[in-house]
Amino acid sequence: MSNFARRIFRKGMAVAAATAVFCGQMVPVTAHAASVRIKDIVDYEGVRDNPIVGYGLVVGLNGTGDRLTNTLFTRETLVGMLNRLGVNIRDRSIQLQTHDVATVMVTAWLPAFSHGGSHIDVTVSAVGDAQSLTGGTLVATPLKAADGETYAVAQGSLVTNAFTATGASASITRNVPTSGHIANGASVEREVPVLLGSSGVIHLSLKNPNFTTANRIANVINKNLGKGVAKVDDPRTVAVHLQGRKAAQTLYEIGDLTIEPDTMAKVIVDEAAGTIVMGSNVRISTVAIAQGNLTIQVAETPQAVQPNPLAGGQTAVVPRTQVNATTGSQERLGILKEGPTLSSLVTGMNALGMGPRDMISILQAIKADGALQADLEVR
Template identity: 70%
Template sequence: MKRVFPSSIACGACLLVCAFLLGMSSANAARVRVKDIADFEGVRTNQLIGYGLVVGLHGTGDKLTNVLFTRETLISMLNRLGVNIRDREIQLQTHDVAAVMVTADLPPFAHGGGRIDVTVSATGDATDLTGGTLLVTPLMAADGEVYAVAQGSLATNAFAARGAAASIVHNIPTNGHIANGAVVEREVPVDLSNKKLLHLSLRNPDFTTASRIARAINSALGGTMARVTDPRTVALDLTGRDSVPALSLIGDLMVEPDTLAKVVVDDASGTIVIGNDVRISTVAIAQGNLTIQVTETPMVSQPGPMSNGTTTVAPRTTINVNNGNNAKLGILPNGPTLSNLVSGLNALGVGPRDMISILQAIKADGALQADLEVR
């Protein structure tokens, strides 16, 4: 048996990401549409939630003796359908029913009779919702009003298989969805045609991006109808204009968004994303690897002939340590671009785990002129 614990783990995916970012750094910043980076205030999605029952499960539903709210819900539903079992000595033993929470997003401008997708999640001890059917479930918003009604067959994109001594589960079988599974019953009115003062809300607040959007709008529509009020908001004065055509034109305007210099590190997966505007001061980096190799070679000791001894296993352990004699020292020049940074670190043969440590050390030294976010 052999166990190896390297301090630097090569990761082809990380190098691929760095190469992709390197290619992007040489290109000009992309221009995007205003409607892809900003929203009109008041035009929003509303969250809906409901509680219901899923039936038709193949013995994978809630155990009614354990999950009392599923049992009470089932009895109440049967009573409403004319089946009175509450006053009778009947012990419900079915395992084909599960209590679920149903969630959905009601998009803006949704009209009555339209359909939306819903997500269904088990709340009891059901083990698999695959193949189940959601019964009629009202979906309410935060104001307590019903805005949609959901019903339909679930798709979980998962499976679970169990045997006497082993089991396997792929994805999450207790969470499913129904495409177009809810009918909109109530609309959330949004009337932009009569509004003369609107606000654009940037998804990533930035003064530079907001100023570029305002300049693009004023250049396209004339006058000074757009002005920046804060890094997230661009105020629009549509007085004397037809609002809907103006908003359509504004949404299709092309601008170049500005971004902060930032490095995002996911320590768990070893993923590193480096922004194009990241700069570092002159810095020298020494990097070496430490590899500990533990090898187990057990030996079997046999007793002598005609003896009363027993066969035993004698452990043999060999430990080899490489303390990084091939460490390299590299110098990254003052103010390197993303291209220089990635090329320099890759030239040192730095793996993603060591690269994370190096970036943290550079930030601690004050040489990294960017935000470092470690997740």
């Protein structure tokens, strides 16, 4: 065991925040509980982005567009666009052979509080058999929402961040040349009304539902804005009563208030990558563990420190963790006493050079036995 690990054990892992696998070894991460802003862990009910989509044409391709003989919808779209521009070729026996045009789907997210004339980014993706959209220009394309109304119009030159090199008998492609991006490529034509606080109440939606976190949010709001302003409806929702205040000003005042969010006891295992991540709240009940000829024993023996009666001070409990790991075949099965953190067990595994695969097997066995007091999520 390294000197760093010994120092961690002498401190009793009192401030362990998480444990993770790095380079095949479990590493306890020590940190004090962090305070976060309320606006970073909640969403405001009714304030959301809206998906919009459109169908259009990309022109100016260097022979990498759709084959009009294979994609009839591209041909009909091109003929319809030319007719709208005053070029009537629908009734003529003209065989279109251009390969410089491609039909595309244009997608974007319309942010809340977007006003007419503001610009948003769009993503352009090929629909037909175009080989590449590199160097193309999107022709004006209306973007509609689920209600069928047009909320933005997109147009501009595409950037694909891809390239294709072709030789006599081989070719190479990097990234995806049939999908591009236009920064600020759409102009907002219609606003989505947001009735923020119209009922006199604003609901804060927690991104990670938790009763403890919700109550801490309500308590800090009531402490700063007045008693009874915030109430907890459920583990995901905190209702903030405006009481005559303006909604925007109220959100500004509570957004920068800080709390310490509560975290659930959970162990996340990615078997494919061999990754293990666990929180500091994970605990183990009494259990015996053996892995092949490996025996691990972890015990907590906290000691009370009593100050001199004349010296003042308070009685304190000093945590002491003992980890014993052996590989001898004559050793008995190790007993893991109730109480120690999972990071203590993991450090013992590291001392013998166990890999993440063995650790994952032990964690799954402990969970199956019911001794792991946490959710085990295997991906």
